[in-house]
Amino acid sequence: MSNLLYLNTENTHSLSKDILKPKIDRDKIKTGIAHIGLSNFHRAHQAYYIHELIEKHDELNFGICGIDLLESDRKIYNILKDQDGLYTLVIKNADGTQEYKIIASIIEYFYGPENPLAAIERLARPDIKIISLTIAEDGYHLNETTGEFNLTHPKVKEDTISKFNPKTVFGYLTQAFMLRKHRGLPGCTILSCDNIKANGATIKKSFYTYVEKTEPSLLPWLKKNTSFPNSMVDRITTVTTTKDIELLKETYNIHDQWPVVCEPFSKWIIEDDFIAGRPDWDKVGIEFVQDIxxxxxxxxxxxxxxxxxxxxxxxxxxxxxxxxxxxxxxxxxxxxxxxxxxxxxxxxxxxxxxxxxxxxxxxxxxxxxxxxxxxxxxxxxxxxxxxxxxxxxxxxxxxxxxxxxxxxxxxxxxxxxxxxxxxxxxxxxxxxxxxxxxxxxxxxxxxxxxxxxxxxxxxxxxxxxxxxxxxxxxxxxxxxxxxxxxxxxxxxxxxx
Incomplete structure (x- = not known):
């Protein structure tokens, strides 16, 4: 494999014709979405839809800035830096055929534990119209008995001691919106993409509870300047294996350190409640409803x-x-x-x-x-x-x-x-x-x-x-x- 190509922007022009290469001038894309939690699911779902919208409909105002907040996320952060945010989406059909597509919608990336102030500053910038999240059920810190936000969770307690080195997503969001408020900037939409009931309403209630405890003066501004649409996401996305990585090498001479494997089916339904605008996602099959x-x-x-x-x-x-x-x-x-x-x-x-x-x-x-x-x-x-x-x-x-x-x-x-x-x-x-x-x-x-x-x-x-x-x-x-x-x-x- 002497001619093995490491996946990055420079090498995309040399990729096999059997790979769907991005037909995108990434230099023209402007960031409009900050996504917290660059999971396999996010890369198979939300990032995929944004890629389709950019490529097929020339939507250049909603590129993705990926932000990871967990210590365990260092690996994916380093890989995305190495690969210029590119990765291979491997779609495995029931008949055994596979489709390979290079996704190019993630154009920036930050790692909170390495530089929390940089991540907070990026979330506070006015070009970010949507902050979306895939932080899994346990990232919401809900009390197992009441279902309410758990103010006694150890990470929440840590946030109250060290506000500018937060351990929770709520800590990052709070400090980012404090900056927006002090600078006279607009708010934005917070869009949960997790499998929890009424995910938008849930994160709204949890976030407001957190803010009321930690920065109560921010709460009236938040209520006027943020929206939290509920959404329903659906695509089976598996853990990437060594075999998946090796197959790309053997078949297409591509060294992608972390491809994403998923099924062909995909669905996304969202309540149409975006306070700062949104992409024309309906052009790529996303449904907007009044009640999710x-x-x-x-x-x-x-x-x-x-x-x-x-x-x-x-x-x-x-x-x-x-x-x-x-x-x-x-x-x-x-x-x-x-x-x-x-x-x-x-x-x-x-x-x-x-x-x-x-x-x-x-x-x-x-x-x-x-x-x-x-x-x-x-x-x-x-x-x-x-x-x-x-x-x-x-x-x-x-x-x-x-x-x-x-x-x-x-x-x-x-x-x-x-x-x-x-x-x-x-x-x-x-x-x-x-x-x-x-x-x-x-x-x-x-x-x-x-x-x-x-x-x-x-x-x-x-x-x-x-x-x-x-x-x-x-x-x-x-x-x-x-x-x-x-x-x-x-x-x-x-x-x-």
Whole structure:
């Protein structure tokens, strides 16, 4: 591989004709968006859409300035600097074909831990019309019991001591908007792109709570000069592997240190509430609506819940990848039954035919054998996911006096998951900020199943519901005495 090309601006003209090279004069692009959290998902989704808009519709005012705030983000920051912000998007189709596209919409990048004042200053500049975020569920620092912003979180406390070396996204935003206010500059839109319910309303409430505690004089200005649209994002994006990197080298002689792998499907729906203007995203297929809730609920309760359910149940059976579980008829029949019996009845205002079609589409996406989406990724931080994706369905079913069998089975399997051993005696890693607590309460549940419910605050009023308690104890006992696949066979036959 003596002619190996390192991915950067200078080398793009020498790339293989089979690679979709950027047809963009990057010198003409002006920054209009600051994005916090340069995750694989951001690079497969928001940055992809901006690239399409620049390339196909000559939108030059909304280039992206990427900003990373975590110590663990140093690697991606260094790579983006080396590669001039360029990276390869690898789209893996279900038929085995792959598309390779160089994305060129990230034109600046900052690393907060290295120079927090520089990142704050960049966020404060008036050319930034939108600050978007992918900081994952745990980046919002919500209290697991109340769902409110956690002012006692250690990182939040650190921010109050060292305002100009913040540890949270809220600390950076606060100081940036303080500068805008003092300089007489306009505010901007804060756009959450995370899988949390009412993500815009959630970050708005959390941010206002943080500001009221740390810089109360800023709050009236913020209320007049910022907007927080809710959004729904959707594209399955996997962890990049060494194999993905090597394949680019072997096939196209490209050395891209961190390509991004995703599925062909992509969707983005946003409430049209942008205080400082926005790109013409509708030109590249993004939908703007007045109320995101019906779209959001459908996605969270079917796709996101489905992912987590297959992740937990599949891990207990020794599977490693989503497509393995999704192509096992027993697991997928269980998921389809959960959706049909317990999820869909709560969508009164959505056409059931459309729901059926959406469910079928989601499951086909899960079955894509070329994505290789790991169950460990899906199960990571499940303590932040299950309460968002599964609990609302359980609570609605309880309120409506309808079946909770499938949802309760999932919660029992989730408890067994924290035993850390699959049905073949193999251990697996548990990656969760609450892992110590959950592993301990799962251990206690061997003697008293109720303790898993009582000692984990996110169960809230589910703990007091008699039928839920009864079915949880029953299913947990079955799962600990019978392999999960056998349980599913019996469940699917309504014999468990």
């Amino acid at each position: 809730e019906p779209y959001e609920n459908t996605k969270l309760r079917i796709l996101n819940a489905g992912h987590s359910i297959l992740g937990i149940l599949g891990t207990l059976n020794g599977y490693k990848y989503v497509h393995e579980v999704a192509n096992d008829e027993h697991f997928i029949f269980f998921l389809e039954s959960f959706i049909k019996t317990e999820v869909n009845p709560n969508f009164q205002n959505i056409d059931q035919h459309n729901l059926k079609a959406y469910t079928k589409e989601v499951i086909e996406r899960f079955k894509n054998t070329h994505i290789n989406d790991s169950l460990s990724r899906i199960c990571k931080e499940s303590s932040s996911k299950i309460p968002i994706f599964v609990f609302p369905t359980l609570k609605d079913q309880i309120t409506n006096h309808q079946s909770i069998e499938y949802g309760t089975f999932v919660i029992a399997a989730w408890c067994k998951y924290y035993d850390g051993i699959d049905d073949f005696g193999h251990s697996f890693d548990i990656q969760d900020s609450l892992s110590n607590q959950l592993i301990r309460t799962a251990a206690l549940s061997h003697q008293n199943p109720q303790l898993f419910l009582e000692k984990n605050a996110f169960f809230k009023d589910l703990v007091t519901h008699d039928l839920f308690q009864e079915r949880f104890k029953y299913y947990l006992s079955k799962l600990r005495s019978t392999p999960i696949k056998e349980c599913l066979v019996l469940m699917n036959k309504k014999m468990l």
